[in-house]
Amino acid sequence: MENADQNADRSEDQKKDMPEKPEPLPIAKADAVExxxxxxxxxxxxxxxxxxxxxTEEPVLVRAAYEHPLAIRITHWVNAISLFVMVxxxxxxxRAFPSFGPKIPEKVLLDIPKSLTLGGWLGGALQWHFxxxxxxxxxxxxxxxxxxxxxHFRTMLFTSRxxxxxxxxxxxxxxxxxxxxxxxxxxxxxKLAYTSTIGFGLLSLLTGIVLFKPAQFSWLAFLFGxxxxxxxxxxxxxCGFLAFIPGHLxxxxxxxxxxxxxxLSGWKREPEYQE
Amino acid sequence: xxxxxxxxxxxxxxxxxxxKLAPVAALGxxxxxxxxxxxxxxxxxxxxWASGGLFRSQxxxxxxxNSEVVPFEKFPYNGYDVLDPEVDLEKWTLTVExxxxxxxxxxxxxxxxxxxxxxxxxxxxxxxxxxxxxxGGTRISEFLTLVGANSGARxxxxxxxxxxxxxxxxxxxxxxxxxxxxxxxxQPLDRKHGAPLRLxxxxxxxxxxxxxxxxxxxxxxxxxxxxxxxxDQGYSWFGGx
Numbered sequence: 001m002e003n004a005d006q007n008a009d010r011s012e013d014q015k016k017d018m019p020e021k022p023e024p025l026p027i028a029k030a031d032a033v034e035x036x037x038x039x040x041x042x043x044x045x046x047x048x049x050x051x052x053x054x055x056t057e058e059p060v061l062v063r064a065a066y067e068h069p070l071a072i073r074i075t076h077w078v079n080a081i082s083l084f085v086m087v088x089x090x091x092x093x094x095r096a097f098p099s100f101g102p103k104i105p106e107k108v109l110l111d112i113p114k115s116l117t118l119g120g121w122l123g124g125a126l127q128w129h130f131x132x133x134x135x136x137x138x139x140x141x142x143x144x145x146x147x148x149x150x151x152h153f154r155t156m157l158f159t160s161r162x163x164x165x166x167x168x169x170x171x172x173x174x175x176x177x178x179x180x181x182x183x184x185x186x187x188x189x190x191k192l193a194y195t196s197t198i199g200f201g202l203l204s205l206l207t208g209i210v211l212f213k214p215a216q217f218s219w220l221a222f223l224f225g226x227x228x229x230x231x232x233x234x235x236x237x238x239c240g241f242l243a244f245i246p247g248h249l250x251x252x253x254x255x256x257x258x259x260x261x262x263x264l265s266g267w268k269r270e271p272e273y274q275e
Numbered sequence: 276x277x278x279x280x281x282x283x284x285x286x287x288x289x290x291x292x293x294x295k296l297a298p299v300a301a302l303g304x305x306x307x308x309x310x311x312x313x314x315x316x317x318x319x320x321x322x323x324w325a326s327g328g329l330f331r332s333q334x335x336x337x338x339x340x341n342s343e344v345v346p347f348e349k350f351p352y353n354g355y356d357v358l359d360p361e362v363d364l365e366k367w368t369l370t371v372e373x374x375x376x377x378x379x380x381x382x383x384x385x386x387x388x389x390x391x392x393x394x395x396x397x398x399x400x401x402x403x404x405x406x407x408x409x410x411g412g413t414r415i416s417e418f419l420t421l422v423g424a425n426s427g428a429r430x431x432x433x434x435x436x437x438x439x440x441x442x443x444x445x446x447x448x449x450x451x452x453x454x455x456x457x458x459x460x461x462q463p464l465d466r467k468h469g470a471p472l473r474l475x476x477x478x479x480x481x482x483x484x485x486x487x488x489x490x491x492x493x494x495x496x497x498x499x500x501x502x503x504x505x506x507d508q509g510y511s512w513f514g515g516x
Contacts, residue, residue, distance in 0.1 A: 004411065007491060008305070018388050020380060052376070060281065060282055061279040061280060061281060062279065062280060062281070062282050062285050063277055063278075064277070064278060064280060064285050065276060065277045065278065066276075066278070066288075070292070070296070073292075074296060074298075074299055076301045077296065078302065081299075081302050086311045093403065096401075096402035096403060097400070097402040097403035097404045101406075102345070102347075102349065102404075102406075103349070103351050103355055103400075103404040103405075104349045104350075104351055106404075122401065122402065123505065123509035123510050124315075124509060124510055126319075126401070126509075126510065126511065127315035127316060127318060127509055128315050128318075130315075130318055130319050130322040130511065131314065131315045131317075131318025131319065131322075132318070133322075134318070134321065134322075135302075142362055147485055159296060160293070173413075211324070212322075212326075212397065212513070213329055213455075213516060214397075214516050215336040215337070215477065215478050215515075215516040216329050216330065216333070216334060216515075216516070219336050227399070227405060228405065231403060259287070264292075264296060265288075265289035265290070265292045265293045265295050266289070266292040267285060267288055267289045267292065271277060271286065273277075274277070
């Protein structure tokens with residue numbers, strides 16, 4: 001019975017680490033587990049110790065998934081930092097001419113509080129913008145290239161098959177429906193959100209190139225409807241990111257430490273999907 | 276893909292993968308103002324270097340028809356200090372010095388005797404606004420030929436009657452649309468727009484278009500901290516479009 005006590009202690013320890021998901025328990029406690037987790041029992045209990053000397057090293061297996069390869073994690077964090085800098089300095093740049101209309105007469109479209117901006121003055125903000133645009137662009141290009149080449153994009157790319165799943169998921173998040181069963185790493189709404197950010201990133205990059213070098217890339221300016229409209233698109237791309245970020249951060253908060261930590265370590269403990 | 280592994284293995288793997296992310300923490304250097312000031316200045320220098328590479332010396336900036344030009348009243352007056360430094364237009368000469376065969380004082384008439392180019396081009400301000408205006412003058416390249424400038428020199432420096440100063444790369448100065456501008460909208464430059472002579476380069480941002488020109492110097496060396504009024508405070512030196 002000493003053995004059983006030890007198991008009980010261990011599972012207590014593990015519960016401290018992950019308060020939300022009970023650890024799969026050894027078979028001796030099968031009656032304490034229910035539902036889908038019971039199916040895991042056979043696997044977990046498999047390497048039962050034969051030799052009493054090895055009792056203390058009895059392995060308890062944990063379900064885990066290596067969700068985020070290193071390239072994705074690096075580009076995610078470099079991009080997150082760059083995006084913060086680009087938005088904050090971009091808003092300071094916008095303050096210098098807060099309009100999309102003519103210079104004369106100039107109308108203030110949006111008075112952005114200085115405290116939300118970075119750089120102190122236009123020149124300082126431009127320095128931040130011109131520095132982090134390279135990090136932003138590089139992280140985006142590497143991210144997309146890695147997704148495509150590795151095939152990893154299949155976990156996150158929103159396709160027409162995900163269309164039907166968006167609404168039920170959205171309903172669930174607004175407490176209007178039960179949670180649809182998890183099929184893969186990401187649900188349809190997540191796929192839509194993540195795929196959109198690639199669109200926002202591409203739009204901000206291309207319009208940014210035009211605003212940086214309108215004469216050299218006049219053909220690209222033409223595609224966006226001219227220099228003037230390009231500035232509107234550039235702003236719109238930022239609005240896209242600003243729409244994504246609060247929802248993204250809220251979901252990260254909602255899903256707890258283990259989920260957040262997976263974007264740092266790559267490993268997700270006890271993922272909720274089964275594949 | 277789900278795997279099953281021992282808790283201590285998962286922890287070890289997680290730790291190892293976490294450490295691999297450590298280089299990203301280097302970006303934290305930007306959180307310290309003393310360091311970040313230098314880093315972002317370096318970022319601008321890198322952007323300027325890339326801009327120089329992207330610049331195509333024969334690629335023309337877009338030109339516009341007369342109907343697309345904003346009315347003269349809607350072309351903003353912009354100055355860093357005073358809009359009219361009270362240049363004595365009668366006695367005005369342009370001092371030419373540096374790496375040229377014929378340094379000295381040049382009268383406006385000598386500049387106007389060179390072939391004249393009129394163009395409707397976009398003037399883009401670093402603040403984000405732009406106006407399409409009508410400009411007339413002589414190509415900087417023609418004037419540099421007149422004064423016998425060393426075509427291999429790297430920079431053109433200008434000083435202005437309002438103590439503004441600028442420097443530009445020779446490739447941009449020699450661009451076929453880069454003007455020593457003495458006319459706007461078919462009229463002689465007015466005082467607030469930089470009479471009698473200003474730079475007008477549709478491949479450069481507005482702050483590069485120095486007004487009330489006083490001195491023009493061809494050189495291979497720029498004095499650090501004296502490359503341009505705004506540049507010395509942090510604007511991009513290349514300032515190219």
